[in-house]
Amino acid sequence: MFIPHTESEREEMLKSIGVEKIEDLFAAIPEQHRFPKLGMLHGMTEMEASAQLKEMAEANLSLSNAVCFLGAGAYYHYIPAAIDNLISRGEFYTAYTPYQPEISQGTLQGIFEYQSLIARLTGMDCANASHYDGATACAEAGILAYHQFRGKRKEILVSPGLHPHYQSVMRTYLSDFDGMYMISPTFNSLEDVNPQKLIDAVDENTAMVMVQYPDFFGQIFDFSELAEACHAKGALLCVCVNPIALGLLKTPGEMGADVVVGEGQPLGIPLSYGGPYLGIFATRKELIRKVSGRIVGQTVDNRGQKSYVLTLTAREQHIRREKATSNICSNQGLNALTAAIYLSLLGKEGLREVAGLCYNKAHYAAKKISELKGYEILNPGPFFHEFVVKCPKPVDELQEHLLEHGILGGYDLSGSYPVFENCLLIAVTEMNSKQDIDDLCLVLKGGHHHHEH
């Protein structure tokens, strides 16, 4: 379909190679396996493919036609129009990894600015060019901890408030990893998910303590004492963040975190049924050589111009092979660029505003829901824009009812957490109006809201 050769060009080319037909170039392939039938359909034209894809997309319920209170690690935020316009420039999205810095300064400076923005947002010294997503960034943090202690400390102490997918991905990465293992404090209720439990558990075997901020249940804590406790035992503290919350909240850097990871999706990246997203990874400067993934540094060219290159490449797989810090050889380039554009557009005030809207609307929703008969907010302390609601009946029944009213009511916690029977995790962002929240309450109450979406 996208092959430009004319018949006469093909014949000329074959002639200059010295073969008769294209098939002759494949003699090295065992004959019985050569040119198999694949069992695919005939090719489609652009018009036909467009029609089919449009139909498939319409078979989904788009959040443009619904009210969304679903979060649990992926959040529905407004994406400024300028973002798609800029990342749709072929110069950005059809370029490869910037191995040739002379003709890749756009990508390189973009990453350098992304790193700078993430460092400022998290209060850390530096950041890498990104990992695949929040979960793999957590896993890579665990591997960093392994290297920091040269394999002598094998334990990662994980808060039960870390996203269940992140825990699961960390487990995958750390199984078969020279005896590394994860442990968590006992978890029977939200009261168990707090820094004190981790302070009690950290000891000389702990390589790293992993917490989430806000945690999976929306809770926010000051981890300063936890950081002190970790450092007193020689362990590292890693904080997994939601970057939007950092528009308002005290930074992990201020609290004494050694590593900050996080899911960067809320920074202007569409939900897109789960990906591609963005794995944030920031550290203190002393740890930078243990960080895996791409890092961009500033330098000068041979004409004296300030410019940027991929640096510290000696950590990476193409040089170190089996001794590399990780096998990663890419970053989420275009997603990191998206986050850089998002943070530049919103700036100091814009990000504060979004974070403030999320916070205030979530608290309004929590207050309203807590006033409903049979509903209870389980969060014992401060939370950001997500909270746990104990419901009077099974969540799937409620969800179905909410969906009839065009509302995605939140995440059903009972599936992954037996302790949270009939519990719903509700996220509220700037996309939810007061009316949406009032409608949610009305349907939860068992009534019918007054306008249809």
Add this chain to the structure above:
Amino acid sequence: MSTKPTTGNEQKTIFELSSAGRRGMRYPKCDVPETELPAGLLREDLPLPELSEADVVRHFTNLSELNYSLDNGFYPLGSCTMKYNPKIDEKLSRLDGFVNVHPLQPIETVQGSLLLMYELQGMLQRVSGMDACTLTPAAGAHGEFSGVKTIVAWHQAQGHDKRKVMLIPDSAHGTNPATSAMSGLVVKPVPTDARGNIDLEKLAPLCNDELAGIMITNPNTLGLFDEHIVEVNEMVHKAGGLVYGDGANMNALLGIARPGDLGFDVMHFNLHKTFATPHGGGGPGSGPICAKAFLADFIPGPVACVLEEETEELPPLYGLKMPEESMGQVRSFWGHFGVMVKAYVYILMEGEEGLRRVSEYATLNANYLMAALKKVYPLPFDRPCMHEFVLEGKLPNAPEVRALDIAKRLMDYKFHPPTNYFPLIVHEALMIEPTETENKQVLDEFIEALLAIAKEAEEDPQLLHDAPLTTPFGRMDEVKAAKDLILTA
């Protein structure tokens, strides 16, 4: 081409463009009563830049113009498959019903996405001759990790505690050994023979009861199809090992040969290479893996599946499930769905015949370049190549010129350089992969440029050492970057 290099091409950073109080984005007033935040949890300062929308748009537009991209010209970067990225893929991947869908929505509300994933899994199985597929891995290296851990999980389930050795040919990408090490395996290299195949004699003693498997890129990074591939795979199987296929070079094999038929047990695809999804300046990619039936329960998940079969009244209900003995989850949620849409559209549009033509013409283009260039540049393995080939960037009459100089000089001819210094087994390697989407004029211009550079190398080697001269930036001081470590503005 004696141009004085330009200067003054530096771009201010967004922080330097910032002006206190300027705004680029405003939000509606808060329509609910405000709640006080606990004071101890507030940050003191938020040191983000302050810019107008126009500032931001101009800044990033200007940055983009410092990039060379596929949309600018020829990008013959070996092993990266820089083929044209169709615009329709971008458009369709941005449909509202794909973009604004939350990964945790009830499956009844995401049947379009699940159908697409289910069908894409089936397409990749057909192309590879495999029985199972998972789309979750985020990139090629991530697919390798998923596949190798699948092999590890399978051995563990069989009680093969001793099998810890992964064999890796010396021509392999650095990701292969790094992946094996991450998966708790011991890496042993296998040499390449004089024809560019895996050395069977050296392989034989390595096929013993410690063998977990072998990771093979076929065609290999020399662009050569291994002439003994079936034999190699049989030797490994006979010794109790499994065969991993690194799909980096699948652009040579679509409709030409299926790894499943050749004896591979599990492999990854790079949707961003083979199926024309854009590289995005380094990502996002997508690295699905396909496996034979006996490994289907061990691959990472979740995978898209049919939960309820079609009935007379109802279409099938698609959903997600975790394979029973899965090696685990490798990423949050279900994978790079946005990338999957693009690959799916590409495969739909190519179809059975189109896919085969892709690999045929990729191979034609590579052989055409190789035939013309080997007259001047040394070709260490001289037999028909597949979709790419490797030259030595070392000319007999220009001893002080290196592959790096040739690569940099190509920029002055408005081409992206080939991959250089890889594979490691070729001295001063220049690895060239034209892909099928380049026309004959472009290839001819590229040949002319490389021939002209060979001449320059003999007559004026300094010109090559100084190159590039016509680009906005010259060669960078990489030592300084690593020494100063300025990583933020």
